[in-house]
Amino acid sequence: MSETASVLPGMKVAASRGGWLIWTLLAAAFALAPLLFRSGTSLTMMSLMGIAIIFALSYNMLLGQTGMLSFGHAVYFGLGAYFTVHAMNAVIEARLPVPVAAMPLVGGAAGLGFALLFGWVSTKRSGTAFAMISLGLAELVGSSSLILRSFFGGEEGVSTNRTKLLRLFDWNFGAQVQVYYLIAAWCLLCIALMYALTRTPFGRMCNAVRDNPERAQFVGYDPHRVRYIAFVLSGFFAGIAGGLTAINFELANAALFGASQSGNVLLATFIGGVGHFFGPILGAILVTFLQNMLSDVTEVWQLYFGLMFIATVMYAPGGISGLIMMHRPVWRAGALSRLMPGYGMMVVPVALAAAGAILVIEMATQIGVHGAQGTTMKLLGIGFDARSVPPWLVAGAMLGVGGLLARLVGRRIAAAWDDVRAMSLTHGGVA
Amino acid sequence: MTAPALELIGLKKNFGPAEIIRGVDLAIPRAERHAIIGPNGAGKSTLFNLISGLIPLSAGEIRLNGEAVSGKPPFEINRRGLSRSFQVTNIFPAMSVFENVRCAVLWAKGERYAFWRSVGGNRAVTERTEEVLSAINLQSRRDVQAGVLTYAEQRALEIGITMAGGANVILLDEPTAGMSKAETERAVELIRRISEGRTLLIVEHDMSVVFGLADRISVLVYGEIIATGPPAEIRASRQVRDAYLGEEVP
Ligand SMILES: Nc1ncnc2c1ncn2[C@@H]1O[C@H](COP(=O)(O)OP(=O)(O)OP(=O)(O)O)[C@@H](O)[C@H]1O
Ligand SMILES: [Mg+2]
Numbered sequence: 001m002s003e004t005a006s007v008l009p010g011m012k013v014a015a016s017r018g019g020w021l022i023w024t025l026l027a028a029a030f031a032l033a034p035l036l037f038r039s040g041t042s043l044t045m046m047s048l049m050g051i052a053i054i055f056a057l058s059y060n061m062l063l064g065q066t067g068m069l070s071f072g073h074a075v076y077f078g079l080g081a082y083f084t085v086h087a088m089n090a091v092i093e094a095r096l097p098v099p100v101a102a103m104p105l106v107g108g109a110a111g112l113g114f115a116l117l118f119g120w121v122s123t124k125r126s127g128t129a130f131a132m133i134s135l136g137l138a139e140l141v142g143s144s145s146l147i148l149r150s151f152f153g154g155e156e157g158v159s160t161n162r163t164k165l166l167r168l169f170d171w172n173f174g175a176q177v178q179v180y181y182l183i184a185a186w187c188l189l190c191i192a193l194m195y196a197l198t199r200t201p202f203g204r205m206c207n208a209v210r211d212n213p214e215r216a217q218f219v220g221y222d223p224h225r226v227r228y229i230a231f232v233l234s235g236f237f238a239g240i241a242g243g244l245t246a247i248n249f250e251l252a253n254a255a256l257f258g259a260s261q262s263g264n265v266l267l268a269t270f271i272g273g274v275g276h277f278f279g280p281i282l283g284a285i286l287v288t289f290l291q292n293m294l295s296d297v298t299e300v301w302q303l304y305f306g307l308m309f310i311a312t313v314m315y316a317p318g319g320i321s322g323l324i325m326m327h328r329p330v331w332r333a334g335a336l337s338r339l340m341p342g343y344g345m346m347v348v349p350v351a352l353a354a355a356g357a358i359l360v361i362e363m364a365t366q367i368g369v370h371g372a373q374g375t376t377m378k379l380l381g382i383g384f385d386a387r388s389v390p391p392w393l394v395a396g397a398m399l400g401v402g403g404l405l406a407r408l409v410g411r412r413i414a415a416a417w418d419d420v421r422a423m424s425l426t427h428g429g430v431a
Numbered sequence: 432m433t434a435p436a437l438e439l440i441g442l443k444k445n446f447g448p449a450e451i452i453r454g455v456d457l458a459i460p461r462a463e464r465h466a467i468i469g470p471n472g473a474g475k476s477t478l479f480n481l482i483s484g485l486i487p488l489s490a491g492e493i494r495l496n497g498e499a500v501s502g503k504p505p506f507e508i509n510r511r512g513l514s515r516s517f518q519v520t521n522i523f524p525a526m527s528v529f530e531n532v533r534c535a536v537l538w539a540k541g542e543r544y545a546f547w548r549s550v551g552g553n554r555a556v557t558e559r560t561e562e563v564l565s566a567i568n569l570q571s572r573r574d575v576q577a578g579v580l581t582y583a584e585q586r587a588l589e590i591g592i593t594m595a596g597g598a599n600v601i602l603l604d605e606p607t608a609g610m611s612k613a614e615t616e617r618a619v620e621l622i623r624r625i626s627e628g629r630t631l632l633i634v635e636h637d638m639s640v641v642f643g644l645a646d647r648i649s650v651l652v653y654g655e656i657i658a659t660g661p662p663a664e665i666r667a668s669r670q671v672r673d674a675y676l677g678e679e680v681p
Contacts, residue, residue, distance in 0.1 A: 201537045201553075202546035208534045211523035217505035218483065218515055219596060220538030229544055 023192070030184040034177050041292075043176045049288045050180070050187040051244045052268060056280035057194045058237035059265045064274030065198065066230040067210030068123070069131045072138030073265055076235040078257025079114050079141070080107030080242025082152065085252040088160040100165040100173050101182055104243035111239020115232045123227035126213065130227075138262060145254045157253025160246070173247070183244050190237055195277055197233065206230050264291075267305060271312050273319025282320050300365050307357070335420045342413035349409060353402030359395035434497030436461045436600050436630035437482070437513075442491035444474075444481055444654075451477050453654035455491075461599075464631040466641045469651035475634040476518050478651065479604050482632075483515045484508040495600065510538065514598035518605045518634075520585045522592060524578030528569050531577050531588055533560045535595035559595065566621060567591040583614050590618070594625045601626060603633045607640055619644060642666070650674065 033046055055077055062068040087106040091098045122133040145152040152158070162179075163172045171178050197203050205226050208216045213223035246252050255261065264287065272283020287305075294301035316323050330336050359379065363386040366377045375386040384391050435458040444452040451474045459465050467475050480486045482493055484505040493501045500508050523531050533550070536559045537543075542550075551557065564570045567587040572580065577588060590606055606622060607615040619640055622633070635641045641648060642662045649659040652674045658665060665671055 196549075197546055199549055199551070200546045201542035201548075201550045202544050204530060204534055204550050205537065205544070207526055207530070208523050211525050212521065214485075215517075215521045215523065215592070216534070218509055219535040219592065220506050220509045221544075222504070222506050225544060229546065233546070 026191070027188055030188055033184075034180055040176060043180050045288065045292050047176065047180045047183050047248050048292070049285050050183040051241050051248065052265075052284035052288045053187055053281050054190045054237055054244070055241040055265050056269045056272065056284040057191065057277075058234045058241065059269045060274055060277075060280040061194065061197070061206075061230055061234040061237070063266075063269060064279070065203070065210060066126075066206040066227055068126050068227060068231070069266075070134040070262070071131055071259075071266070072134035072136075072141075072262050073234075073238055074257045074259075074261035075118070075138050075141045076111035076115055076238035077242040077245070077261065077265075078252070078254070080104075080111040080239030081246040081252040081256050082158065082242075083107060083110035083239075084243035084246040085158045085160045085250075086151070088162065088165065088246070089158075092161065092164045097166050099168045100162050100247060101168070101185075103165070103247060104186055104240045107243020107246065108236045108240040111242065112232055112236040114239075115235025119228050119231035119235070123231050124224050126209075126223075126227060138257070138259065141257055142254070142259075145257070152254060153252075155253075157251055159251045162247050162250055179248055183248065186240065186244055190240060191281070194237060198277060202226070202229060267309050271308065271319055273321030273323075275318050276321040276325055279319050279321030286320070298362065298365075299369070300361060303361060330420050333420070333423065335423055338420055339413065339416050342409060342416050345409045346406065346413065349402045349405035351402075352398050353406060356395045356398030356400075356402060359391065359398070363391060363395070433461065434494065435459055436463070436496060437632065438494040438497075439478075439482070440492045440494070442478070442481060442493070443489045444477055444486070445489050451654050452481065452489075455651075455654070455656055457649060457656060457659065459630055459632060461630055462628055464626055464633070464644055464646045466645035466648045467632065467634045467651055468636070468638075468641055468648060473651045474654040475651055476604055477654075479515060479602050479632075479634065483513065483602060509596070509598070512599040513602065514593050514596055514600070515602035516589050516593040516604055516606060518608065520582075520589050522577045522585060522588055524576070526577055527574050528577055528580070528588060529560065529564065529573040532563045532591050532595050533557075535592040536560050536563070539596035539598075559597075563591050563595045566594070566625070568617070583610055586610060586614075587618070587621075590621060590625075598629075600630045600632070603631070603635075605634055605636060607635065607637055615640065 030050075034043060037043070037046065055073075059070070059073050062070050062073070084103050084107040088100070088103055090096075091103075118137050122130055122137065146154075163174045165173075173179055173182065198206075205216065205221050208219075208221070209223045209226045216223050216226070242252075242256065245256065268283040268287035269280045270283070271287060272281065273279030290305070290308075291301070294304055298304070312319060318326070327336060327339070330339065362377070362379060366375055366386040376383060377386055378384075437457075437459045439455050439457045442452055442455040443450070455478065467478070469475055477486075481488055484500070484503055484507070488501050491501070492499055495508065495511055495513055498511065500511060500513075523534065526534070533556060536556050537550075540553060540556045540559065542553060542556065561570075564573055567590060569584060569587060569591065572584060577585070580588060586606065586609070590603070593601060593603065603622065607618045610618060615637065622631070623644060633641075633644065635644075645662060647659060647661055648665045649656050650665065650671050651657075657674055658668050658671050660668070
């Protein structure tokens with residue numbers, strides 16, 4: 001990078017120093033997390049987060065970087081898991097000297113291979129045609145899994161035993177914490193590789209094809225070829241995530257390439273934000289966390305996910321990372337404090353409206369799902385009858401007042417933003 | 432004798448029943464600056480779309496440096512040394528100005544689809560990108576998203592993307608449309624510079640630009656070239672006056 005150093009010396013050095021700091025912090029976070037969160041459930045959840053991060057980043061290679069909306073990305077994830085399980089069983093059977101840590105590569109190879117196969121046709125076009133073909137392929141693989149029972153193992157899937165492979169450093173991967181570190185290492189490696197990919201000539205042309213495939217042709221690039229390579233590499237990383245899943249659960253079953261798996265990765269990526277590299281990382285962590293927490297407290301947790309997704313699409317299409325990055329210039333200009341009062345006030349109406357919505361959803365669930373067993377229920381320790389009028393009135397009032405207040409506070413925030421923009425404009429003029 | 436840089440032989444294009452290009456023959460020698468003028472809807476942009484491979488021919492042949500390129504996709508034609516700009520700005524809107532230009536440099540510098548080396552590692556790419564940025568006077572806007580540039584800046588970037596790969600044959604479709612007088616002058620200076628020693632085919636409505644820049648001019652009316660010749664000859668031509676100049680030039 002010496003050639004740019006001559007142009008912008010200070011900036012480049014600062015950027016690379018900041019870069020190393022971020023990578024070191026990330027590695028430290030991965031290494032130290034199990035010391036902070038020691039419980040079995042935390043370890044399991046953090047393992048799932050690591051897998052979800054790889055999967056979501058691989059998905060964003062398509063959606064955010066190359067502009068391809070896939071509804072069937074779990075195909076490469078699931079096939080990666082199956083091939084890993086079968087490979088592990090073969091290794092155990094033949095007593096080959098292969099450690100379990102290397103097995104995700106099998107998943108990666110499977111994901112890559114099937115992406116090579118399925119990708120050629122589907123990447124000819126982006127947009128609706130690509131989305132529809134991805135859905136069709138997912139159906140195809142899903143129904144094959146019912147036919148090829150010897151490979152896919154029918155309802156219960158195929159299981160394996162990760163402790164029976166070659167031991168390195170006396171780790172047998174019986175304990176979840178060892179599996180966690182295996183996943184963490186792979187996750188860190190995959191994050192670094194996928195990040196590096198964005199900074200290659202190919203990575204830049206992915207963005208060009210996303211922005212304007214027609215123009216890309218007139219600077220010498222075949223958009224089909226660019227999409228195809230992106231698709232294949234994305235399949236590789238999805239396969240690695242699948243392989244890690246197989247090791248984590250010691251099992252591969254048809255749910256892994258189901259529609260809900262494909263939907264989840266879209267959800268996580270979009271909520272995290274497709275416009276910045278780190279967005280899907282945040283999304284994967286958040287969605288995995290909520291999935292595990294919410295499914296403990298409510299049976300209609302998927303409904304809440306749907307609402308969250310809709311809210312993101314409507315109010316923050318850039319996702320969490322988009323919201324964060326929107327504030328970076330404000331923070332640099334030292335004007336973040338001007339926005340804070342409005343944001344602080346916003347907590348009240350949002351909490352109020354959310355509480356109202358939760359009340360409505362839970363009461364409806366009580367009536368609709370458990371109506372036969374009676375409609376008395378408990379929320380936050382307060383018991384009431386879901387068929388009586390008062391709780392509905394309370395919920396309606398919370399929604400109404402929350403919505404109204406949100407509008408008022410929203411105006412205040414918009415005004416604060418106008419101030420901040422005007423300020424940074426005049427500052428920009430000076431600089 | 433060397434082959435012409437660009438040769439059009441019996442080009443025809445119809446959209447459904449409508450014949451838009453009705454048999455165009457034109458040979459442009461190397462290093463010539465050639466302007467195409469004609470009324471709105473004459474088929475000038477359609478001609479560019481045919482030459483650059485954006486839309487298929489109905490009949491005829493196109494030769495680039497003696498090689499037949501008709502039927503080839505745009506990226507193949509571009510790799511053989513032909514680059515074009517668009518009448519309606521056609522850039523990479525979500526990318527920075529710098530990245531816009533760099534993407535247009537990559538193929539020409541041999542980077543192809545490389546996903547195993549850093550894009551910043553190729554000195555020649557970075558140098559060429561800087562060179563183009565300064566030529567189009569957008570260094571100070573290098574980190575700005577291309578989509579939020581002003582109209583004139585986007586037009587400059589459009590030319591920058593077109594010239595970045597160092598193509599030998601350059602097609603510019605109304606590069607100064609919508610520019611102020613001062614901006615037009617700067618753009619013409621730039622076009623003169625980048626087309627030095629190269630073959631230029633330019634569509635332009637501004638007659639002062641056309642007559643100041645072109646070695647030869649072709650007049651396209653209703654999909655046919657009614658006259659080709661040096662500026663003085665075209666200006667004097669009765670037929671051209673009647674068909675075109677009479678109504679356009681005050
Ligand atoms: N894809 C298309 N389908 C149908 N008709 C088209 C298509 N593209 C162009 N045309 C028609 O072809 C004719 C020539 O259009 P073209 O854009 O080439 O004109 P032009 O000479 O560039 O005009 P201008 O000076 O306004 O840019 C017009 O009548 C236009 O409507
Ligand atoms: Mg035109």
